[in-house]
Amino acid sequence: MFDVLWKLKWFFKENWLRYTTAVVLLFIANILEIIPPWLIGVAIDAIAQEQLTAELMWQYIAVLAVALVLAYLINFVWQYQLFGGAYVIERQLRSSLMGHFLKMTPTFYEKNRTGDLMARATNDLKAISETAGFGILTLVDSTLYMATIIIAMGMLVSWELTFLAMIPLPILAIIVQMLGKKIHVRYMEAQEAFGDMNDSVLESVGGVRVIRAYVQERASEQQFADMTDDVYEKNMAVERIDALFAPVTKVLTSISYMIGLGYGAFLVAEGVMSLGDLVAFNVYLGMIVWPMFAIGELINILQRGNASLDRVNETLDYPEDVTDPKEPAKTGRPERIGFKDFSFTYPQSSSINLQGINLSMNSGQTLGIVGKTGSGKSTFVKQLMREYPTGQGSILMNGIELKKLTKDQLRSWVGYVPQDHVLFSRTIRENILFGKSDASEEELIDALRLSYFEKDLALLPSGLDTLVGEKGVALSGGQKQRISIARALIKDPEILILDDSLSAVDAKTEARIIENIQAERSGKTTIITTHRLSAVKHADWIVVLDDGKIIEEGTHDDLLKANGWYNEQFLRQQIEEV
Amino acid sequence: MGTGKRLVQYAMNFKSVLISGLVMLAIAVAADLAAPLIAKEIIDNHIAVSDGTVNFEPIAYLLALFFALAIVTAIFRYWQSILLQKGANRIIRKMRNDVYEHTQTLPIRYFDNLPAGKVVARITNDTEAIRDLFVTVLSQFATSFMYMGGIYIALFYLDWKMAAMTLVLIPLLYVWMLIYRKYAARYNHIVREKVSEMNAMINESIQGMTIIQAFRREHQMKDEFVELNDEHYKYQKKLLVLEGAASYNLVGVLRSMTFILFVWYFGGASMSGNTVVTVGVLYAFIDYIIRLFNPINGIVNQFGRLEQALVAAERVFRLLDQSGEPVVDKKIARYQGNVRFEKVWFAYKEKEYVLKDISFEAKQGETVALVGHTGSGKSSIMNLLFRFYDVSEGGITIDGINVNDMPRQSVREHMGIVLQDPYLFSGTIESNVTLGDERITRQMVIDALAAVGGERVLNHLPKGIDEPVVEKGSTLSSGQRQLVSFARALAFDPAILILDEATSNIDTETEEIIQHAMDVLKKGRTTFIIAHRLSTIKNADRILVLEKGEIAEAGSHEELMKLGGTYFQMYKIQSGMSQTQSVG
DSSP: OTHHHHHTHHHHHHTHHHHHHHHHHHHHHHHHHHHHHHHHHHHHHHHHTTOOOHHHHHHHHHHHHHHHHHHHHHHHHHHHHHHHHHHHHHHHHHHHHHHHHTTOOHHHHHHSOHHHHHHIIIIIHHHHHHIIIIIHHHHHIIIIIHHHHHHHIIIIIOHHHHHHHHTHHHHHHHHHHHHHHHHHHHHHHHHHHHHHHHHHHHHHHHTHHHHHHTTOHHHHHHHHHHHHHHHHHHHHHHHHHHHHHHHHHHHHHHHHHHHHHHHHHHHHHHTSSOHHHHHHHHHHHHHHHHHHHHHHHHHHHHHHHHHHHHHHHHHHTOOOSSOOOSSOOOOSSOOEEEEEEEEEOOTTOSSOSEEEEEEEEETTOEEEEEESTTSSHHHHHHHHTTSSOOOEEEEEETTEEGGGSOHHHHHHHEEEEOSSOOOOSSBHHHHHHTSOTTOOHHHHHHHHHHTTOHHHHHHSTTGGGOBOOGGGTTSOHHHHHHHHHHHHHTTOOSEEEEESTTTTSOHHHHHHHHHHHHHHOTTSEEEEEESOGGGTTTOSEEEEEETTEEEEEEOHHHHHHHTSHHHHHHHHHHHHHO | OOHHHHHHHHHHTTHHHHHHHHHHHHHHHHHHHHHHHHHHHIIIIIIISOSSOOOHHHHHHHHHHHHHHHHHHHHHHHHHHHHHHHHHHHHHHHHHHHHHHHHHHSOHHHHHHSOHHHHHHIIIIIHHHHHHHHHIIIIIIHHHHHHHHHHHHHHHHHOHHHHHHHTTHHHHHHHHHHHHHHHHHHHHHHHHHHHHHHHHHHHHHHHTHHHHHHTTOHHHHHHHHHHHHHHHHHHHHHHHHHHHHHSHHHHHHHHHHHHHHHHHHHHHHHHHTSSOOOHHHHHHHHHHHHHHHHHHHHHHHTHHHHHHHHHHHHHHHHHHHSOOOOOOOOOOOOOOOOEEEEEEEEESSTTOEEEEEEEEEEOTTOEEEEEESTTSSHHHHHHHHTTSSOOSEEEEEETTEEGGGSOHHHHHHTEEEEOSSOOOOSEEHHHHHHTTOTTSOHHHHHHHHHHTTTHHHHHTOTTGGGOEEOGGGTTSOHHHHHHHHHHHHHHTOOSEEEEESGGGGSOHHHHHHHHHHHHHHHTTSEEEEEOSOGGGGTTOSEEEEEETTEEEEEEOHHHHHHHTSHHHHHHHHHHHHHHHHHHO
């Protein structure tokens, strides 16, 4: 159970001064708490024995007042330090998580659902933060504070009585420990249920148009109600254990009180201790209730913190699927790109997704990739982008293995326009500048012109400063695609990759954009995947993929002559269009 | 109505559970608070009186009673805690379901203007914060107040003057609570806001990760995130200062002051010799005073949470207050599908019309194609037809009935759509076709998939139509996703079919399969197609050419070709491009 603190060792080391200050001051504050009961015991004795004088009384009051002020100040400082630490770790881990997400490639996001990752960045972080703050408080209170009170009881009242009254404590500790174990398991389940619920809501909000279009509101509500039922059941399972802590503690502390009163009465009768001592002793016993509860709380918090830390660490420890080489090779601008006997299979896939690919192209050339849905066009591009670990055989840049280059170097050359247009909830300007943050106004205007977006801009309410809704909902698919293209073009990349990214623009716009790209990108490489052959017929080389294999390749004219799939498709598109 | 009141209203739905919980609590509190009185009895009557000899028998009886009370307390506290937790969790379950149900009634506009992450935060995270509130309010606050009430009764019973003096605490606490709340509320608001912004950012970054990485913007995103995170931290710390100075700590001060008052009052009384105070009374008094501050601490410790929960509740209620249109369950008979647009004007934002004076008609079984450059208003027509949005002026009728006179659900009941972004839910291929609708049988799913050429999808998948689909169907290619979404449209057997740029992601071969399926399907159905390739719509009964929200040309392919206008130009470009290529 205490592993969580061990696992957080690095953090406590980093913040040793903060935590030392907090714990030391907390300890002093605890000692200050011992004073009032003792003083009151003395005062009661004085009252009972009718020995109280005005002077004595004011002395007591003065001591109490000084203790009050000191306690207030010290309490403030340790609280600030200790809970401040909780916020520090929360901030730190949150940034680390985000940093890690930014390093992860698609494989990771296929394995982990977004909602679940979100839950880790929110609820789990909260639980860890609680461990580093309130958890430490309960730890100190259930150990140091408890010891302080026990010593006070022993020294100021009676060791014998203290020892006897303490007997039930270890039993409590054992029961609390056992309950804690159970809670751990159930809490994990509850968290998971919450994560699932989060996921399902995220999906149905994202797919709200589909749900509405098919009038599936009720089905969707039912599905959500099942989720909330599950969350409810899991939460109640936690509570059924949680609710045991207080009663168990109550019964066991009562035994302590019984011993205190019963044996205390005997000791008073014996004349070993005074009535004031007995009162003070019982006050101390009362004070020890909190540290005993603190054990329960501590277990609780540590369990929760442990479960959450494991989940967060699991994410943070997930190694990059696509790593940079330890000693990266360096090369200048990519003059030659080559594929040699290249094959690739997705981690979860049972069939081979790319097979025996041999290709070579020089800078300045345009490569067209065509083929049926699922033939491997996107896989080809994703391999070039290193979104997945590289397959067998080799991809060569200037004769150097792609995996010997850093991803950063590779990506510095590439301008990528994906199939699914991804835009961020920012202005159109910011979205385009995503391609090149220090681009000048001229470059921006140029990119807009090349991607044929100027006219649309005039129709948008705030022009370039129009806010794109999340995932660009308010814009049409074609507009989104062209913003994506502008984003890639503004970079003026050595290698431009259009992954079926003209599908939502009409033929005229497509033609204009292709023309622009041809005209502006002399000497630079362009790779286009598409279904529409019109988008690649100008290409220097066209490959036809089928089931991950190149079944035909050549120039447009070569392929027409070859009388194969390409020719057939081309004729079909011809016939359809004429 | 205030947030607090509405929360109470929610709680009232579960009156019986909550009340029985509170009754249990009352019994537990009474049993618990009787303990100091027993101690007093032991001290005053069996220890203090004795002169060296103590009679242990009555003490033993009293101690047995003491223990019995502890057992009673324990049992009732357990059940109280279970019942109140049950109540709190049920309230939240209901609230979640209500919020979710309400989001189903909100106009699409709401979702278009608000990032999905924020909507989700309302439904899950904010309600989770409110769960905290109910759990603490019900368990902690109820317990605390009941204890305080019981303790005051006991104090008055012991010594009414001293008890009366300690009553000063109550207005003090109240005023302090007001002041504290005022400041805490503000900081909490900011803290929560930042959390929600950070979550939205994480969510969006995950969605757009490939782009962030492709453009090497990891650092920029991280910096922006860190900035938010720091801002969040800054306000957390401000809140901490406030809490350190004015919460738990201040309770300690109040307790010490009560002790001072205690010494002064009983010390003074003893010195004046007017009243005889027994040690037992002093003991009980001290015990009660200490117990009095435990519940206060309990309350104060939860203030932060309470604030957060209230802020969260405010936001949840704001969402619930968004006026929506209730989902109508009434099924209507299948309409024929005669669609008419009459002088339709439409603007997403006031006065910025994206559709201007659109009139056309589509009779049952006809196919109407919409052509135009991006942004010409094609998608808006679909949005109106589905009543995702409503017309600004003019009207749309189906079979002569104005769609605005029909519930939205009825309008959509016999419509099918294939959206630009084929959206898949996690589940299986089958569940993505049926969408959980029980009317769609497994056989219908298989047939629909077959009709759209879905064997292409299934052949690659080991489990066929039971193949699991992950979030957004990201393991399927977009063409495959399109096929699934196509099968979905077919399975629902709509009277009106809408294909919104649907064929653009499908290669020619696949498209041919679909074209064939569509020809079969179109029979008896009114079909609207938005496509960029004019080839797909050549056989349409009517082609509407849209330009900047207006119908520039309308007619059949042949008519429009003869007209020699925009359509002719567009067609020439498309076929011309192919022509030059085949020549050269």
